[in-house]
Amino acid sequence: MGKKSAIVWFRSDLRLTDNPALKAAVDAFDVLPVFIYDREAEGDWPFGAASRWWLHHSLARLKESLEEIGSTLIITEGKTVAILEELISQTSAKAIFFNKRYEPAARKIEVELGETLDELKVDCKAFDANLLFPPSSILTKEGNPYKVFTPFWRAFPEPAKPIRKPSAISTVSKLPASKALDSLKLLPTINWDEGIEAAWEPGEAGAQKQLRAFLKEGVAEYKFGRNRPDRVLVSRMSPYLHFGEISPKNLWHAVQQKIDSDGKAQGGGECYLRELAWREFAHNLLFSFPDTAEQPLRPEFKKFPWDSDDLLLKAWHRGNTGYPIVDAGMRELWTTGWMHNRVRMVVASFLVKDLLISWKEGAAWFWDTLVDADLSNNTLGWQWTAGCGADAAPYFRVFNPMTQGEKFDPDGNYVRKWVPELSKLRTKWIHKPWLAPSEELVAAGITLGKDYPAPIVDHAAARHRALDAFASIKTKQQASVK
Ligand SMILES: Cc1cc2nc3c(=O)[nH]c(=O)nc-3n(C[C@H](O)[C@H](O)[C@H](O)COP(=O)(O)OP(=O)(O)OC[C@H]3O[C@@H](n4cnc5c(N)ncnc54)[C@H](O)[C@@H]3O)c2cc1C
Structure with a gap:
């Protein structure tokens, strides 16, 4: 007689290695691996266009990997709990295994599922796999979540080792119908994804390849590379981490091993581990303050006098602001679905401070265009820049796009790559092309305002306007205290 059946519900853990839900199910049951495309399960943050592209390819790779070890992936679409109920009845499953997600909408579904499984007397087996430590396991002495990164990092324990992938899977004998991946219509209908396709290889194998390249070329120079968008020295692991094609434990220990075996990698490697802890910090914050994807963590910012100007916002979206480092970043994002962290900070500062447009507009655009769009990291990044989040940059620190460019893209190669109309300058x-003498512009073949925009705002004046806006909420706050 065969074993009893169980469902493995794949979510943001599209991998076989270090997948505790899969491993535990495979050890004890005949399994049915399932992915459910549920638009409602993401709440107010349904997958953006770039994420859908990634998801399509990631599911295709996961299905192939499962087939290589004797199983498959059933792909379905609709309401999660109803579909799982249906699959339980079709397969007589005795348990559902899954790895937890920590975003507010995903947690709600888990609670709903738990209640349904209780009624059906089916076991609910939930695991922690997508972070190094479950959220809220690193707390202050008083038992509160950390709102400042450095003490959080000081309290950070050594993460456990990853577990191996199953070598074979015994699958339920009667397979329910699966939808064709194409029928989910995840790929864009307009021809926009060529650049993304050229830049990425989604899936578990792609993640390992990217990791090997980083360990070989990037990690030793990471301290330098994390400030240099013109060089390829950061890991580009973010979409793989977001979709769970690699586990953070896998990444942590691979880098730790490199540090242990190669003295040159120590400085960069340790700096990198700290960034992985920023990811944990971001997830802890969203877990503890679940409304921060929509609301500023610092309440005084609810009254911030944001401006709204569709033309300026559109110029920012498309990389036509007239500030080359901003435009290079926004065009890199549009073309490849990714942007270097240094430039994310610069373009975000430009939106919220130079244009005085709300961080929520920026977060929404990133959400749609980033292949690594991640509710915790995106919320932290935007609230940090706007000055309204935990451990945020002070609002009065306004990045100067010219000096940021000169410091972090000193030879102009990043700008030349993404803003080719300036390449001969x-x-x-x-x-700062608007300051160039006219003969230099002529020699470079540029007419400002025609080939490349003149600046859409004057940075010095915009900076003053931003500081005045900030002063106004401080004054309001002081008045309300009195
Ligand atoms: C405005 C803004 C929005 C952002 N939105 C996102 C987002 O939607 N998704 C996302 O994954 N990251 C986001 N980030 C954080 C960071 O920019 C990216 O994680 C990083 O650039 C991804 O490239 P990488 O994998 O090469 O990073 P590396 O520098 O190689 O870092 C390795 C990993 O550490 C984590 N990490 C690094 N920096 C941060 C950080 N500041 N906060 C949290 N985790 C970090 C990421 O998981 C990253 O993959 C945002 C940052 C800003 C300023």
Whole structure:
């Protein structure tokens, strides 16, 4: 007689290695691996266009990997709990195994599922797999969540080792019908994804390949590379981490091993582990303050006098602001679905401070265009920049797009790559073409306002306007205290 059946519900853990839900199910049951595309399960944050592209390819790779070890992936679409109920009845499953997610909408579904499974007397086996530590396991002495990163990092324990992938899977004998992946219509209907396709290889194998390249070329120079968008020295692991094609434990221990075996990798490697802890910090914050995807963590910012100007917002979206480092970043994002962290900070600062447009508009655009769009990291990144989040940059610190460009893209190569109309301009002017003498512009074949925009705002004046806006909420706060 065969074993009893169980369902393995794949979510943001599209991998076989270090997948505790899969491993535990395979050890004890005939399994049915399932992915459910449920638009409602993401709440107010349904997958953006770039994420859908990634998801399509990631599911295809996961299905292949499962087939290689004797199983398959059933793909379905609709309401999660109803579909799981239906699958339980079709397979007489005795348990559902899954790895937890920590975003507010995903947690709600887990509670709903738990109640339904209780009624059906089916076991609900939930595991922690997508973070190094479950959220809220690292707390202050008083038992509160950390709102400042450094003490959180000081309290950070050594993460456990990853577990191996199953070598074979015994699958339920009567398979329910699966939808064809194409029928989910995850891929864009307009021809926009060529650049993304060229830049990425989604899936578990792609993640391991990317990790090997980073360990070989990037990690030793990571401290330098994390400030240099013109060089390829960061890991680009973010979409793989978000979709769970690699586990953070796998990544942590691979880097730790490199540090242990190669003295040159120590500085960069340790700096990298700290960034992985920022990811944990971000997830802890959203877990403890679940409304921060919509609301500023610092309540005084609810009254911030944001401006709204569709033309300026559109210029920012498309990388036509007239500030080369901002435009290079926004065009890299549009073309590849990703942007270097240094430039994310610069473009975000430009939106919320120079244009005085709400961080929520920026978060929404990133959500749609990033292949690594992640509710915790995106919320932290935007609230940090806007000054309204935990451990945030002070609002009065306004990035100067010219000096940021000159410091972090000193030869102008990043700008030349993504803003080719400026490629012939001498490095001296590449981050401030509007200040270039007219003969330099002529020699570079640029007519400002025609080939490349003049700045859409004056940075110095915009900075003053932003500081005045900030002063106004401080004054309001002081008045309300009195
Ligand atoms: C405005 C803004 C929005 C952002 N939105 C996202 C987002 O939607 N998704 C996302 O994954 N990251 C986001 N980030 C954080 C960061 O920019 C990216 O994680 C990083 O650039 C991804 O590239 P990488 O994998 O090469 O990073 P690396 O520098 O190689 O870092 C390795 C990993 O550490 C984590 N990490 C690094 N920096 C941060 C950080 N500041 N906060 C949290 N985790 C971090 C990421 O998981 C990253 O993959 C945002 C940052 C800003 C300023």
